[in-house]
Amino acid sequence: MSNYKELKREAFEANVALPRQGLINLTFGNASAADRDRGVFAIKPSGVDYEELRAKDMVVVDFEGKRVEGDLNPSSDTPTHRRLLLAFPAIGGVVHTHSSHATAFAQAGQAIPIFGTTHADYFNGDIPVTRKMTEAEIATAYEWETGNVIVERMNNLDPLDFPGILVNRHAPFTWGKTVAKAVEAAVAVECIAHMALMSLQLAPKLARIEPELLNKHFKRKHGADAYYGQSSK
Amino acid sequence: MSNYKELKREAFEANVALPRQGLINLTFGNASAADRDRGVFAIKPSGVDYEELRAKDMVVVDFEGKRVEGDLNPSSDTPTHRRLLLAFPAIGGVVHTHSSHATAFAQAGQAIPIFGTTHADYFNGDIPVTRKMTEAEIATAYEWETGNVIVERMNNLDPLDFPGILVNRHAPFTWGKTVAKAVEAAVAVECIAHMALMSLQLAPKLARIEPELLNKHFKRKHGADAYYGQSSK
Amino acid sequence: MSNYKELKREAFEANVALPRQGLINLTFGNASAADRDRGVFAIKPSGVDYEELRAKDMVVVDFEGKRVEGDLNPSSDTPTHRRLLLAFPAIGGVVHTHSSHATAFAQAGQAIPIFGTTHADYFNGDIPVTRKMTEAEIATAYEWETGNVIVERMNNLDPLDFPGILVNRHAPFTWGKTVAKAVEAAVAVECIAHMALMSLQLAPKLARIEPELLNKHFKRKHGADAYYGQSSK
């Protein structure tokens, strides 16, 4: 019997949502769900086919990086997830994909400029991109350092205002209060990247959305004055 | 028992058609169906997952904006739908999506130029785009004012000749005699936007379709001389 | 009881293949299957939803254009099909779609340049494009004249060497020995158009395939020396 049945179920649901949403081919990508009270998170095992994945295969790791339940190796990206969960206390889950359009921006080392309300419904500005990693960062604890360059770039940004980032030359990471929210952010980032790419084709010099419209849309969904959805804040 | 069972069913069918047609990710987008005799329309509740949506969840609102049936909050875009239903007496339904290609044009603030007969089968000219909204419009009754800039732009255009529009920086709204027709227009707008984007890649200075061909195709399907389909007009 | 059960079945299968292959949205597009011995062809009824279409709904029309079986109106494009079946005795079926990438070329009035072997497996050169139609042609028997501009452009080309064409400002028509072959050509044209568009993005001045390679690939599949597939030609 697992001591983390619900947490593993939550992580599993998030992981299998990724290929279903068209965000993932092959075994790229992974999702983790944290239980902060117990100081652990559940994450996908490394290199397992999505079609064969089962909830019980999820690996439970503590915040020091020690495996506390599961026979399989956790995702090789586990240190990045751990770094983000440690740095951003407000989040409960992390998602990593190589979704095509977002990855095209990451490869080009370009932030995704905020051009419309679809973007503003999820992000309070451009989707940021990290600096390139140094040779030393790559040579040592690569995945942990990947987390570090994300944290460095997020410096003065609220992770719930900016629920994702592009790692330079690599691909997007997203997060949220729950791992389900992190999956939603991953879908949004891919969709926003696709639209931005096409808007740039139509208007290569396109200016960003007007601040008042960004502000309006972001606040429709976030914060004390949100009025989107069914909750009664 | 609902007093609006059929109307809610009609709105529900339209709403669930949107993700099935690939026009919608996440919870973006909504459809409304009007019953003009009874002075009401049924619309999607705000922020509910499409996979969980049921016909009975549709919210019925009257033309003054008062909820007359349903426990959930109506879509936050309800005032835009209401504004359009009030302004265009010939229409019976409104659809809003963030479909990717149409939204790319909206973000760029560009009308979709009419380049071929696919477009002319649905629109009697370019798919128009609104002006940007002012700070005052955004700060006050934003969704109602979104309807107002649409109505302003449609000024001298027949809404059945132009069954949709792009809201600047935002995304498309479409409409029709019935909400099913509005869904069809939403599919057409997305498809037309995709084709126009690619035609512009091939020929950046491409001229619009010749007026006689536009006229021919539009009238094959619309008005007194239509001869497309099975009706005996 | 129908006198044309098999022919209608054949036309039906071709018509429903079009949306399944992603070539068609809404009610755009149609396929016809000819029985030359009996001097008739079966074609899709006008404006009927693909999801509701049944084999028995196919309309049978003779080569003079008279409906010989069926209660519904035949496709409004029937005169174009009839014109092509009359002009090209070697073909047994015609398909019309508004598939997105091919239509983008048609709207731009550009032939699809032959850049690779995928193209050469199906066409013995560029996929041609018609001239624009005149005001007089559009004003009179528009659909018949659409067939005429196709026939005019095909002038010195063998319809089995060039199993399709783009109608300027409009969309592709394809054909083949059977309607199933015409469907295959429609899939190929869309796929070829997509690849050509991307190759042009990569290399705007890209030269056409070398004649010896074109020749080799086309003849692998066509004519006396074909050695592709299972037949013993």
Add this chain to the structure above:
Amino acid sequence: MSNYKELKREAFEANVALPRQGLINLTFGNASAADRDRGVFAIKPSGVDYEELRAKDMVVVDFEGKRVEGDLNPSSDTPTHRRLLLAFPAIGGVVHTHSSHATAFAQAGQAIPIFGTTHADYFNGDIPVTRKMTEAEIATAYEWETGNVIVERMNNLDPLDFPGILVNRHAPFTWGKTVAKAVEAAVAVECIAHMALMSLQLAPKLARIEPELLNKHFKRKHGADAYYGQSSK
């Protein structure tokens, strides 16, 4: 009873995976699985519809090119597969597709530049492209010579470091230790091509990935220091 039941099953699974992964339309493409101990490989029959394909239809051919089991003609590309299996002793399967984005690069005669870690997870550098074939090569044993230009281009490259190539004007071939790995490489090549095309749109002069990052990602998955997945290398 077949003497090669397992091998044919393996080849069959690979072949039907190709359309399911969106890599193949129509009858383009084929996969082969080799049994080096018995000196044979199983390959798809020529021009058979994927929907009708059965495991027992696979054709078994020996390394001299003689059919040793099966009634159907083997794929017309069989000599290319045979050439590659002979040249690269480390591989156990070959896949050929006309997947759209990879083929767009092949048609343009351009290698796919390595821009990010998705690419580096599979290839130890650019995805190479062959030179064009000569008239003499095309006129004689065309498919065998297609293999030869691949082998020539791979000259000083390890086929497990570069599990695929683009044939100029044609399309990709991929390979791997098993045919399942070759299918995975085919999916990766298509995905990498799509991303590279978009990155080039965003940044036409984009530099390649830094060598230290390429090295890191490639070695995470390949060779003595690999630590991705569940194996205990």
